[in-house]
Amino acid sequence: METIKLAMADDEALFLNGLKSILEQEEQLNILFTASDGQSFLEQLKVAEQFPDVMILDLRMKGMDGIETTQQVKELFPEAKIMILSSHYRDTFLGYMLKLGVNAFLPKNSAPDQLIKAIEKVHEKGLYFDEGQMMSIHHELSSGKKPKVPQMEQSTELTRREVEILQLICEQYTNPEIADKLFISVRTVDGHRTNLLQKTGAKNTAGLVLYALYHQMIDWEERLLKFGISSKED
Structure with a gap:
């Protein structure tokens, strides 16, 4: 290869x-x-x-x-x-x-x-x-319109509850487990997950994890180790 x-x-x-x-x-x-x-x-x-x-x-x-x-x-x-x-x-x-x-x-x-x-x-x-x-x-x-230089805006801000749920998603908790841990319904967790995908632009859980890494919401070294990946050289 x-x-x-x-x-x-x-x-x-x-x-x-x-x-x-x-x-x-x-x-x-x-x-x-x-x-x-x-x-x-x-x-x-x-x-x-x-x-x-x-x-x-x-x-x-x-x-x-x-x-x-x-x-x-x-x-x-x-x-x-x-x-x-x-x-x-x-x-x-x-x-x-x-x-x-x-x-x-x-x-x-x-x-x-x-x-x-x-x-x-x-x-x-x-x-x-x-x-x-x-x-x-x-x-x-x-459309015939001239391409415009990108105007970059700040990412849509997440609520405290959304951040909390995002962190638990990164910990590999399932929706029912998150619901039990936070004393809320699974349906509520589903709604928060949908909002997270929309706000972050992520398409799946892996995308949410990368978003959390980028915005320093989780410890990237700890997360990588959970997936069997080490950031340190042998």
Whole structure:
């Protein structure tokens, strides 16, 4: 199996370290370097002994953000393959991302298997947009409207009860177990879970866990250990 060389930039150390630990479990993936901002990423890229097959950037970073970083990387290395992960993901950003030259655009709370699939597709075919994204892009292009630069907003705030339930979900509690622990009905838990999926944009439990990791609602090292993953080198 061909090794895919990666490089990543994200100013959220917690998320970056967690993502790095997850991806390092895949034999076909090799992370060359990581950076905490766009400027540092560019500096490392220029002197790297090996060129990354796929680059993974955060959209919103302090200093040089993902958009500016992508522009500069593409100017220096037009054939570079860039994926952007963002907690500010919107389908309405897709047209601009395509125009920018981004090879894939995914929410940060995407399931790990979806992210790995996207990495492999970008490496193999140079592009990854799922069916729903392609429909959104087609609709935007057919409307004749000029793609707009993404305006990033803060994520919808979770209530204290939603945070509590999210933490229990990350502890692998089932809905009935959460109901018993919090002295509420299973139906109420179901409602909170639905709200969590809508507010976070997650599609499943794995997405909720990644959201919780990114927003520092749980200890990522403890969670990774529960899944048999260690973030520490042997």
